[in-house]
Amino acid sequence: MTVLVVGSVALDSVETPFGKADDVLGGSATFFSSAASLLTPVQLVGVVGSDFPVEKLEPLAARGVDLAGLERADGQSFRWRGRYRHDLNSAETLETHLGVFSRFSPKIPSQFRNAPFVFLGNIDPRLQLDVLQQVDRPKLVACDTMNFWIQSRRPDLLELLKHVDMVTLNDGEARQLSEKVNLVQAAKWIMDCGPRHVIIKKGEHGAFMFNRDSIFFAPAFPLEEVFDPTGAGDSFAGGFIGYLARTGDLSESNMRRAVMYGSAMGSFAVEKFSTERLMSLTRAEIDARIRELRQLVTFEEELPA
Amino acid sequence: MTVLVVGSVALDSVETPFGKADDVLGGSATFFSSAASLLTPVQLVGVVGSDFPVEKLEPLAARGVDLAGLERADGQSFRWRGRYRHDLNSAETLETHLGVFSRFSPKIPSQFRNAPFVFLGNIDPRLQLDVLQQVDRPKLVACDTMNFWIQSRRPDLLELLKHVDMVTLNDGEARQLSEKVNLVQAAKWIMDCGPRHVIIKKGEHGAFMFNRDSIFFAPAFPLEEVFDPTGAGDSFAGGFIGYLARTGDLSESNMRRAVMYGSAMGSFAVEKFSTERLMSLTRAEIDARIRELRQLVTFEEELPA
Numbered sequence: 001m002t003v004l005v006v007g008s009v010a011l012d013s014v015e016t017p018f019g020k021a022d023d024v025l026g027g028s029a030t031f032f033s034s035a036a037s038l039l040t041p042v043q044l045v046g047v048v049g050s051d052f053p054v055e056k057l058e059p060l061a062a063r064g065v066d067l068a069g070l071e072r073a074d075g076q077s078f079r080w081r082g083r084y085r086h087d088l089n090s091a092e093t094l095e096t097h098l099g100v101f102s103r104f105s106p107k108i109p110s111q112f113r114n115a116p117f118v119f120l121g122n123i124d125p126r127l128q129l130d131v132l133q134q135v136d137r138p139k140l141v142a143c144d145t146m147n148f149w150i151q152s153r154r155p156d157l158l159e160l161l162k163h164v165d166m167v168t169l170n171d172g173e174a175r176q177l178s179e180k181v182n183l184v185q186a187a188k189w190i191m192d193c194g195p196r197h198v199i200i201k202k203g204e205h206g207a208f209m210f211n212r213d214s215i216f217f218a219p220a221f222p223l224e225e226v227f228d229p230t231g232a233g234d235s236f237a238g239g240f241i242g243y244l245a246r247t248g249d250l251s252e253s254n255m256r257r258a259v260m261y262g263s264a265m266g267s268f269a270v271e272k273f274s275t276e277r278l279m280s281l282t283r284a285e286i287d288a289r290i291r292e293l294r295q296l297v298t299f300e301e302e303l304p305a
Numbered sequence: 306m307t308v309l310v311v312g313s314v315a316l317d318s319v320e321t322p323f324g325k326a327d328d329v330l331g332g333s334a335t336f337f338s339s340a341a342s343l344l345t346p347v348q349l350v351g352v353v354g355s356d357f358p359v360e361k362l363e364p365l366a367a368r369g370v371d372l373a374g375l376e377r378a379d380g381q382s383f384r385w386r387g388r389y390r391h392d393l394n395s396a397e398t399l400e401t402h403l404g405v406f407s408r409f410s411p412k413i414p415s416q417f418r419n420a421p422f423v424f425l426g427n428i429d430p431r432l433q434l435d436v437l438q439q440v441d442r443p444k445l446v447a448c449d450t451m452n453f454w455i456q457s458r459r460p461d462l463l464e465l466l467k468h469v470d471m472v473t474l475n476d477g478e479a480r481q482l483s484e485k486v487n488l489v490q491a492a493k494w495i496m497d498c499g500p501r502h503v504i505i506k507k508g509e510h511g512a513f514m515f516n517r518d519s520i521f522f523a524p525a526f527p528l529e530e531v532f533d534p535t536g537a538g539d540s541f542a543g544g545f546i547g548y549l550a551r552t553g554d555l556s557e558s559n560m561r562r563a564v565m566y567g568s569a570m571g572s573f574a575v576e577k578f579s580t581e582r583l584m585s586l587t588r589a590e591i592d593a594r595i596r597e598l599r600q601l602v603t604f605e606e607e608l609p610a
Contacts, residue, residue, distance in 0.1 A: 205510040256604035299561035
């Protein structure tokens with residue numbers, strides 16, 4: 001089954017302790033698509049400026065990402081410049097130029113409107129709501145958000161939460177949104193706003209999936225070298241939603257598997273700059289990492305005496 | 306099999322957002338024993354002052370903790386006063402009075418010297434080394450440490466590491482000791498100093514067990530209420546070493562189970578002040594939490610097509 005993703009397509013310039021990259025592919029929709037397209041067909045809706053090197057998107061198109069919803073607008077593309085220090089935990093934003101993204105108004109092409117899986121990347125919740133007006137009863141809608149919208153668009157975000165099945169956000173965002181320090185309490189608070197499933201991403205500390213009556217935890221893969229953390233969260237979402245769309249199965253046991261695909265994709269994303277590692281990835285490598293993640297947490301209970 | 310623990314026995318005064326407790330049982334050897342004695346016999350070596358309310362230790366003795374190695378010295382007992390803010394992540398130390406603990410020189414009673422399992426709680430590494438001179442070829446020696454000793458007694462600590470099988474420390478301590486930010490690299494560095502096993506405790510984010518050729522990860526139990534984090538790490542160590550001693554089995558698969566007992570004990574310890582919850586705990590409650598922890602991370606791999 002197909003996934004529709006709406007989000008940013010950007011040019012990132014990143015410095016890490018291991019090197020720097022200028023004007024490389026970035027943006028939530030880009031990372032999401034790079035991961036999800038390894039598993040299922042993807043339809044992308046976003047906007048780039050007239051300066052965007054569209055040939056950089058050709059490998060994505062070759063892998064089954066339908067770019068018919070990628071608008072080219074007059075003006076500059078969304079550019080982000082950031083730096084990671086030694087601990088790689090948090091990005092320091094040096095420059096943000098929204099460019100044409102500041103006037104983004106998603107238009108879902110008619111042939112995308114019946115996508116069974118929809119991922120609303122991190123954009124203004126008013127736009128996320130607008131997208132939901134344009135699509136035709138998807139099987140599953142998930143959304144992401146960020147601290148800026150939680151602070152500046154709280155009523156719209158709360159309205160959005162009434163209309164989505166699932167929200168993905170990081171631990172800091174979950175705490176900010178719920179005003180609860182404890183993550184179990186935070187997840188319950190968010191589920192009370194509407195979503196049946198809350199995914200809380202904790203970066204190198206793994207991710208929780210909270211459902212109405214269960215909690216699942218996926219570890220992060222313990223990498224010896226983390227090269228560039230940019231895009232890990234959107235790659236996680238791409239692996240997770242991509243796997244759900246590929247299987248079309250929303251049972252608890254399948255959603256647990258899907259979270260592991262999310263964790264795997266997040267771990268690959270950080271191994272190189274931009275989407276480089278995701279674009280070179282093979283199905284065999286993904287399967288191997290899923291098995292390694294399983295081995296990481298496997299223990300046998302004691303046999304009864 | 307019996308575990309010998311050497312460490313502090315203290316009186317803690319703790320403030321949390323949920324209440325305060327004055328002069329309650331604390332100290333590394335106390336928390337360790339409270340957890341380990343649920344699983345196996347324990348021999349404790351430590352020191353208290355002439356002011357110590359020894360009747361507080363009677364429940365421990367009743368549960369099989371041999372206090373023959375608890376010295377009573379003239380002077381004040383070790384007292385710690387601390388406070389946890391809203392996020393409960395890090396203790397703010399308000400007062401530390403080492404009292405008789407500042408002159409502690411562990412003397413291992415002759416009947417304790419052949420204990421097959423030895424846990425060297427967080428004390429001066431010179432004293433930890435001295436304990437190893439007094440014991441008779443244990444099956445397994447584990448040690449803990451802290452930032453203060455890593456900074457002030459580095460050469461002694463490195464010498465100690467040559468003589469222990471396992472070290473338990475938190476993520477910050479592992480980074481400080483190894484001068485590596487990445488925990489996989491930090492663990493390898495520490496194993497290169499001697500220990501075959503390194504346990505890195507990450508509090509609410511779970512714990513890693515690094516062996517020469519494998520990594521195991523145990524999640525922390527996602528509690529909805531964390532009451533008082535004091536002693537979680539020593540309770541973890543008590544559950545872990547206690548389970549190894551109970552089973553006498555140092556295979557990888559059994560060590561993985563042991564880490565889960567550590568995680569379970571750490572999660573119980575934080576549910577109430579001091580050792581209160583550990584002292585009321587039943588074997589059935591422990592087993593139930595182990596099953597819940599297993600359920601938290603269980604997923605089935607996809608069946609082959």
